[in-house]
Amino acid sequence: MTSSHTPSYPQDSIGVLVGLVRGEIVRKLEAEMQAAGIELRFTQFLILKRLALMGPMSASELARAVELDGGAMTRQLDQLEGKGLLRRLPHEQDRRALRIELTPAGDAMWQQMTPCNEHVLDAAQKALNPTEREQLRDYLVRVLDALRDMN
Amino acid sequence: MTSSHTPSYPQDSIGVLVGLVRGEIVRKLEAEMQAAGIELRFTQFLILKRLALMGPMSASELARAVELDGGAMTRQLDQLEGKGLLRRLPHEQDRRALRIELTPAGDAMWQQMTPCNEHVLDAAQKALNPTEREQLRDYLVRVLDALRDMN
DNA sequence: GAATAATATTTGTCAAGGCAAACATGTGTT
DNA sequence: AACACATGTTTGCCTTGACAAATATTATTC
Numbered sequence: 001m002t003s004s005h006t007p008s009y010p011q012d013s014i015g016v017l018v019g020l021v022r023g024e025i026v027r028k029l030e031a032e033m034q035a036a037g038i039e040l041r042f043t044q045f046l047i048l049k050r051l052a053l054m055g056p057m058s059a060s061e062l063a064r065a066v067e068l069d070g071g072a073m074t075r076q077l078d079q080l081e082g083k084g085l086l087r088r089l090p091h092e093q094d095r096r097a098l099r100i101e102l103t104p105a106g107d108a109m110w111q112q113m114t115p116c117n118e119h120v121l122d123a124a125q126k127a128l129n130p131t132e133r134e135q136l137r138d139y140l141v142r143v144l145d146a147l148r149d150m151n
Numbered sequence: 152m153t154s155s156h157t158p159s160y161p162q163d164s165i166g167v168l169v170g171l172v173r174g175e176i177v178r179k180l181e182a183e184m185q186a187a188g189i190e191l192r193f194t195q196f197l198i199l200k201r202l203a204l205m206g207p208m209s210a211s212e213l214a215r216a217v218e219l220d221g222g223a224m225t226r227q228l229d230q231l232e233g234k235g236l237l238r239r240l241p242h243e244q245d246r247r248a249l250r251i252e253l254t255p256a257g258d259a260m261w262q263q264m265t266p267c268n269e270h271v272l273d274a275a276q277k278a279l280n281p282t283e284r285e286q287l288r289d290y291l292v293r294v295l296d297a298l299r300d301m302n
Numbered sequence: 303g304a305a306t307a308a309t310a311t312t313t314g315t316c317a318a319g320g321c322a323a324a325c326a327t328g329t330g331t332t
Numbered sequence: 333a334a335c336a337c338a339t340g341t342t343t344g345c346c347t348t349g350a351c352a353a354a355t356a357t358t359a360t361t362c
Contacts, residue, residue, distance in 0.1 A: 013272055014284075015176045016197075017291040022173045023218055024298040025166045043318080046167075060340055067174055072319045074342055096327045096340045121164055123301040127293040133165075136294075139287045140168040142278040147175040150274040194348080211310055223349045225312055247310040247357045 014143075025120060032116035038109070043068065045113060047076060048085065048102070052110040056101035058091055085109055165294075176271060183267035189260070194219065196264060198227060199236065199253070203261040207252035209242055236260055 012020075026042045033040055040048070046066040051057070054065070063073040077100065080086050085106035091097035102110070125133050163171075177193045184191055191199070197217045202208070205216070214224040228251065231237050236257035242248035253261070276284050 013268075014275065014288055014291065015180075015268075015272055017288065017295065018169055018173045018176065020218070021291055021295050021298070022169045024295060025169065028298055028301055029166075041318085058340075067171070069320050070341070071321080071343075075318080091340090094328070094340075098341075117164075117166075120298075120301075121166055124165065124294050124298050127297045128290060132290060135286065136290045137165055137168065139279060139283060139290070140165065140172055143275050143287070144168065144172050144175060146278045147172070147179055147271075147275050150179055150271075192348085209310075220350050221311070222313075222351080226348085242310090245310075245358070249311075 021124075025124065028123070029116060029120045032119055033113060036112060036116055038113060038116070040109075040113075043076060044080060045117075047080065048106060048110050048113065049117070051086065051100060051102045052107065056089075056099050058094070058097040059088075059100055060097065062100055080106075172275075176275065179274070180267060180271045183270055184264060187263060187267055189263060189267070191260075191264075194227060195231060196268075198231065199257060199261050199264065200268070202237065202251065202253050203258065207240075207250050209245070209248040210239075210251055211248065213251055231257075 029045065030042055033045065043066065047062060050062060050065050057065075059073050059077060060070060062068075063070050068076070077086065077088065081088060083105075084103055086100055086102050089099040089101060091099045125136075128136060180196065181193055184196065194217065198213060198219075201213060201216050208216075210224055210228060211221060213219075214221050219227070228237065228239065232239060234256075235254055237251055237253050240250040240252060242250045276287075279287060
């Protein structure tokens with residue numbers, strides 16, 4: 001073959017770059033968790049993180065928050081409930097909905113995952129100083145808003 | 152429920168932001184293509200783009216370029232070959248490998264897709280001036296390198 | 303130069319996610 | 333109140349992609 005590894009992105013679009021960064025973050029975070037003895041996929045990490053940081057919410061709110069299909073969310077909740085990490089309770093104001101909340105075991109799991117999350121994010125931003133980190137966040141938010149405004 | 156849409160990311164990590172941007176790019180590009188009468192998924196777009204810009208290459212080179220599993224690549228090539236967009240030819244130097252190349256129909260398809268691609272990328276960067284676009288690219292490359300160096 | 307290891311492609315199997323249908327409940331209109 | 337319509341959850345179906353095994357060929361080692 002011509003070359004050996006992945007030295008690409010000399011003139012890749014930001015679309016490609018964003019995809020590569022996203023993929024690398026997912027892989028590294030899953031590797032960190034596995035190394036810590038945590039058997040969870042990236043999606044499940046996102047769900048637990050959301051619940052830990054934002055508190056109980058309905059399944060559909062959770063699905064929108066992590067950009068997951070409603071059906072897929074049902075199955076993820078099945079798994080996480082099966083592992084004892086969260087509970088499905090009836091929603092007080094809406095009898096259609098559920099109140100998804102972390103169990104103590106789920107809280108403890110989040111405590112274990114926190115260092116993995118921070119480790120990956122710190123590594124990702126290692127080559128950026130605080131000003132640059134803030135700029136990157138700002139640019140990403142502006143790109144996201146621009147895309148969502150696209151019609 | 153509490154709020155209505157997707158006004159999130161006030162304090163989301165760059166990991167979450169990158170994921171949101173990536174998802175939005177995929178959705179918008181697929182919508183653009185569909186509106187142009189092109190029945191292709193994002194992955195197939197990436198494969199054709201790669202072949203159009205970099206010329207013929209082996210299936211495994213292609214798989215590495217678009218970060219796709221080898222088995223998945225085989226099936227994508229089946230589909231794209233079935234649509235007459237590319238050909239599998241024997242590789243001159245390596246009898247294990249294939250030489251994947253676009254057909255004239257594949258070239259024509261790329262010509263049709265180009266405006267979709269540019270439209271989405273322009274929209275994404277609409278709120279960034281040229282200097283900021285260059286900075287964003289630079290930051291993303293540095294983040295990607297930092298993640299890959301992580302051990 | 304034979305044996306061993308590495309790589310390219312294909313196929314089978316499985317998990318995950320999107321879409322649509324079904325059903326329950328909530329919201330709004332008249 | 334009755335109606336239509338929207339939303340929340342679940343389930344079935346299908347596609348996609350990762351992983352592993354099988355086979356063919358190339359590269360490396362002794």
